[in-house]
Amino acid sequence: MPSSKAYPAVHGDILVLEDDFDLAPLLKDVLVMAGYDVRLARTVAEAQAILSNGSVVAAVLDWTVPGGSAEELADQLRAGRIPYVFASGAIPSEVPEQHQWAPFFAKPFAITALINALEEVRSGGVPLAG
Secondary structure (H helix, E strand, O other), X not given: OOXXXXXXXXXXXXXXXXXXXXXXXXXXXXXXXXXXXXXXXXXXXXXXXXXXXXXXXXXXXXXXXXXXEOHHHHHHHHHOOOOEEEEEOOOHHHOOHHHOOOOEEEOOOOHHHHHHHHHHHHHHOOOOOO
């Protein structure tokens, strides 16, 4: 008989800000298979609510979402030293200089490359703001 006990994710809670209704669940499923516990948000406001619970260890951000860009969220992540990568249909040059250190994956992207980059920024850390 299968157990209904929930096991903690191997890699921790990851915030995924993605507004594409087709891509979001696929990205979530693949990241869960990679050992993450995914917290999916479709807007910056939803993402900020998830971030406020304090359990997020990393993030994947779509730069352009309904209501604007992910700039304010990226600012919060950087200030909190929470690593992030971008996965977006936006142009990489739209991302301000203070966030250019984070890997940027233009859609469509290779999911294995995104996961590898996510692990690299987690192990390498976030540059100090300033």
